[in-house]
Amino acid sequence: MQNLHVSTSHPYDVVIEKGLLDRAGDWIVRLRPNARIAVITDSNVAPLYLERVILSLTHAGVGRERVAHFIFPAGEQSKSMETLSRVYAFLAASKISRSDLVIALGGGVTGDLTGYAAATWLRGTDFVQIPTTLLAQIDSSVGGKTGIDLPQGKNLVGAFHQPRLVLIDPDTLSTLTAEIFADGMAEAVKYAAAFDGALFERLEKESLRAFLEQLITRCVDIKRLVVQEDEFDKGGRMLLNFGHTLGHSVERLSEYQISHGSAVAIGMVLITRAAEKKGLCKPGTASRIEALLISLGLPVSCEYTPGQLASAAVGDKKTSGATLTLALLRELGEGFLHPIEAQSLLEFIQ
Ligand SMILES: NC(=O)c1ccc[n+]([C@@H]2O[C@H](COP(=O)([O-])OP(=O)(O)OC[C@H]3O[C@@H](n4cnc5c(N)ncnc54)[C@H](O)[C@@H]3O)[C@@H](O)[C@H]2O)c1
Ligand SMILES: [Zn+2]
Secondary structure: OEEEEEOOOOOEEEEEOOOHHHHHHHHHHHHOOOOOEEEEEEOOHHHHHHHHHHHHHHHOOOOHHHEEEEEEOOOHHHOOHHHHHHHHHHHHHOOOOOOOEEEEEEOHHHHHHHHHHHHHHHHOOEEEEEEOOHHHHHHHOOOOEEEEEEOOEEEEEEEEOOOOEEEEOHHHHHHOOHHHHHHHHHHHHHHHHHHOHHHHHHHHHOOHHHHHHHHHHHHHHHHHHHHHHOOOOOOHHHHHHOOHHHHHHHHHHOOOOOOHHHHHHHHHHHHHHHHHHOOOOOOOHHHHHHHHHHHOOOOOOOOOOHHHHHHHHHOOOOEEOOEEEEEEEEEOOEEEEEEEEHHHHHHHHO
């Protein structure tokens, strides 16, 4: 078992252990012995894991009448005002008070939606993350960013609301499709490339199966350190955007037909190749990232022109004024921030 402590304004533990799902109840009861529990999950995760979480709660002594659950249709389209309203109605019907607990059981969509519902329910109710995708385990469940999408754009409404506890069971990843697992691996490659050269080498050489739990732990540890330095995303967290500036362009240009992980994979290769050409990055770095991503089943190129990518990026919310801060690599394991004029992005990537 690994237990990482996140020292944000509301500190919390991230527990990582195989089979943890069946012991989730013990941790939750320890956190809040007499609380009512509202579990929120999606239609894919519910048949796989909901009953196990509820059983672990009853085994830990939570009466069945104190546990309620809500299942919404799986998919990004549920990260919406409509689903949020339905979650509020569920919390009201379940009589969830500020001393009770909300649990997010699922991927990043469930975590973001549930976290935002918890952040706003009665002006702030505590919640626990039980992430079940690789992306949610190594990225979205830690750091306290919650929110929903609007028709006008993704993640436009949200709040910083740290969870009270994060319970990660790596065994839950065994039921992911290869595509969704690979999507999460793009973020793991991002952490390794920008923060940990030794981890990058391990990913190049070793079979993932042998060290998946260690990989999750190391990625969570990196995210923890970055978030502790910059809880409210004022600057330092930008290094976590390695591959994301052009990645977001690819996602947008494809009208979200290309998944986030695939888009970030393409973005990491494109931006690193450009940085190499400018003499900002050690030669050969982009090729190594490319080879690793291919071995993980991720794409490394797209049909969009530099002009299309640059104009899609300049409309990105990550631009502030006329400056665009790029996350680049000096070499593998050493990311740095490189501010440029937004207008010169095209020249940078051409
Ligand atoms: N809050 C943050 O800091 C942060 C960071 C990165 C991404 N995100 C958000 O996360 C979301 C993407 O997360 P995601 O990729 O986990 O998406 P997701 O929650 O939609 O999960 C992907 C798919 O996997 C299914 N699934 C989940 N767990 C499963 C399991 N164990 N076995 C089988 N199927 C399972 C889901 O039902 C869904 O169909 C986006 O909305 C993104 O904006 C948030
Ligand atoms: Zn990402």
